[in-house]
Amino acid sequence: GKKSPDLGEYDPLTQADSDESEDDLVLNIQKNGGVKNGKSPPEEIQDPDSDVEVGMTKQHTSESAPEGYPAETAGSLEQKAASSLMPYLRTAIFLLTVVISMILVLVCAFLIPCPPRDLHNTWNRNLGQGPGGVLSPLELCDVNGDGLPDILIVFTALMNASVMGVSKPSVTVMALSGMNGSTLWSIQLPEETRSLQCNGLSLGTAAEPVCLVTGVSKFLSLLSASTGKTIWTLNSVHLSSGFLAAPAATLPDVDGDGIRDIVVLALKDSQPDVFFILVSGKTGTALGGPVKYSTNGEGKVIGPQVHITSRGAIYILFGFGNVQAVALRDIFTQARNRDSFPAMLQQEEPEWEKRRSVNLSELIDIYSGGVDFLQTMKTPDTNCSNLLITTKEGLILLRGQDLEPRWTLKLQNISSQPVPGYFDADQTLDFMLQAQTGDGNKKVVVIDGKSGLPVWNQELPWQRQQLDALSVMTLDKKSVFLFWADETQPVLQSL
Known part of the structure; x- marks a missing residue:
């Protein structure tokens, strides 16, 4: 006989229907979070004592994983999803870093301005001076910091003075832009100019470009190349009985203030003797008194030129139609009126010292006979300069180490x-x-x-x-x- 369903008799068809309903129940719980409107329906509450139903629920839940992710596998899937995003995250960070770096480079490139350039390769400038003027000397120096060499020129013209029949020179120093020829600055000088030196100077504060101006009489001044303003001027009292005979020359620092110094060669008004004056490159004050020497040459004034040998000995070259030398040590000792001198002046050059005269004169004979120009020339293979001497007959190059001729050129006039x-x-x-x-x-x-x-x-x-x-x-x-x-x-x- 057939047992009553109330007694729990097993019916395969009934059990199959029950299994399907349980599947629907489990899926609804998974999809809806197990709660509808905050409450669990009574018909969906499982009996905790039914081991068979629990087991069946777990089994069917695992079988239906493609449709609804179970709680046991959700964590592992989330980890896989997170790990799959890491390469994309790294790539995004790398690209973002590259973009930021490029932006910074472009910003820096636009913040640093390029020096201006003129549209033309040449320019012409009319200085507007009257007839009879002389353009000399000429110097090239970057005075405005644009990377292009600018032009410094001295123009001398005659102007009528207040006294009838008397004229005086009007001397103007102008700085012209190397880019377009415009005037950067212009100043007046009290006398005609013998030389204008702007390159290779470490004078004044040594932090700005400067120009050293040597006049034809008693004017020696250091100017700022950027503005034309005067940094210092030598007191003319040191030249009360003489005048400047040649452009000034720069020396190593002999007074210990960290700035290179200057030596000038002057002539007496009524005597053929010459005298040297050491000048501080920082302040323009004289470093001691004048040092006088008697010369026997005739002709054009030569020097002063500073020559440093390979041993470090420092000599001052000068002359009148000839070339003579005197040790800077001797000039410094007499100017300061003392026997002590800096360590840098203690060196001597044997090949030069043996050219002194028999009476042990301080003057050293280098070259004699019709000398017009003297120049010291750097050599690429040694730390000693050679001497280029221009005469009435041509050129001669002397080795600076031993004063022997290297070559001679014959050329007239x-x-x-x-x-x-x-x-x-x-x-x-x-x-x-x-x-x-x-x-x-x-x-x-x-x-x-x-x-x-x-x-x-x-x-x-x-x-x-x-x-x-x-x-x-x-x-x-x-x-x-x-x-x-x-x-x-x-x-x-x-x-």
Whole structure:
């Protein structure tokens, strides 16, 4: 017989229907979070004592995982999902870092301004001065910090004074922009100018570019190259009985203030003797009294030039149509009137010292006979400079170590000081010369510094006062030589 369903008789069909209803119950609980409207329906509450139903529920739940994620596997799936996002997160962080770095680089590039450049390769400037003026000397120096060399020029013109029939020179120093020729600054000087030096100076505060101006009489002053303002001026009382005979020369620091110093060569008004004055490069005050020497030369004033040998001995070169030398140690000792001197002045050069005269004079004879110009030239293979001497007959290069000739060039009527520069790529200084030919022309010649032979020459028309030339270094370590010529000459072949 068949048992009553109330007694729990097992019926396969009934059990199958029950299983399906339990599956629906489990799925509804998983999908709805097990609670509807905050309450669990009575028909969906499971009997905790029914082991079979619990087991069946777990089994069917695991089988239905593709439709609803069970609690046991949800954590592991979340971990897998999180781990799969890590590469994307790292990539995003890397790209963000790169973008930020690029933005910073671009911002810095735009914040640092580029130096302005003119649209034209050349410019012309009319200085507006009257006839009869003289443009000299000329110097190149970057005075406004734009990376381009600017032009400093001294213009001397005659102006009528208040006294009838008397004229006085009007001297103007102008700084012109190398970019477009505009005036950066302009000042008046009290007397005509012998030289204007702006390159290689470490004077004043040593923190700004400066220019050293030497007059033809008693004026010696240090100017700020950026503004033209006077930093210091030598008191003319030190030249009360004389005048400046040549451009000043810079010395190593001899007074211990950390700034290079200056030596000037002066002449007496009524006596043929010369005297040296040491000047502080920082303040412009005299370092002691004048030091007098008697000379026996005749001709053009030479020097002073500072020469430092490979042993560190310091000599001052000067002369009148000849070249003589005196140790800076001797000048310093007499100027300070004491026997002690700085350690830097204790060195001597044997090859130079043996050229002293028999009576142990302080003067050393270097070269005699028709000397017009003297220049010290750096050599690439030693720490000692050579001496380039220009005479009426040509050029001679002396080795600075032992004063022996290195080469000699025969050339007549050299009219200006040789201009050093690099014409070729051997890293040895070459020289450009200007010589008068006597027919209203001049000859421009470039001399090889290693052999003393001409490597370029050109004859040009020139019927005015002879002016010095100069050279400008290019980016490829060569030089551009600049010189004056009349406008009627044909187009020149490039150097």
